[in-house]
Amino acid sequence: MEKYFTNQKGEKVNIVEHTLEQLQLWPNLKMYIGTDSQDYGSITRYVTCVVYRYGSRGAHFVYFKDEVPAIRDMYIRLYDEGVKTIEASQILMDEIPITFEAVEFDYNFIPKWASNKLISAIGGWARGLNLKACFKNNDNHMMIATKAADQICRHPEIYK
Secondary structure, eight states: OOSEEEETTSOEEEHHHHHHHHHHHOTTOEEEEEEEEEEETTEEEEEEEEEEEOTTSOEEEEEEEEEEEOOOOHHHHHHHHHHHHHHHHHHHHHHSOOOOSEEEEEEESSTTSGGGGGHHHHHHHHHHTTOOEEEETSTTOOOHHHHHHHHHHHOTTTOO
């Protein structure tokens, strides 16, 4: 994964420099990170979002979009979502002493869903890196980064 993400204006930003700027402007900043993916014909689109939340004063996000040949195996596609989320968090943590409010994984605790099988593996990996792993339908967490990633995945005409 690259260090250059896209902001909501469509401009490329260095994720490390952008995060440092946000931390200087907002010392009580809360950060969330998550990835979503969608299959579209012959491609799979992944989007990783970093959300910067300013308490009750709003938020903004930056994102990294990647398109690869279609991954038909849902387990592999969902696993790759987790890998991309952890990779992006490592890019930031390797250069800045930060703590994420949540590292979000769009995996469901309900056993009938395929993503349920990944909770222990990806969750254990994240916790081993001292990341606060959050999952869908758990911890009363809003999943704001994965929701933003989902929005970007579904609307490529808006988010170039």
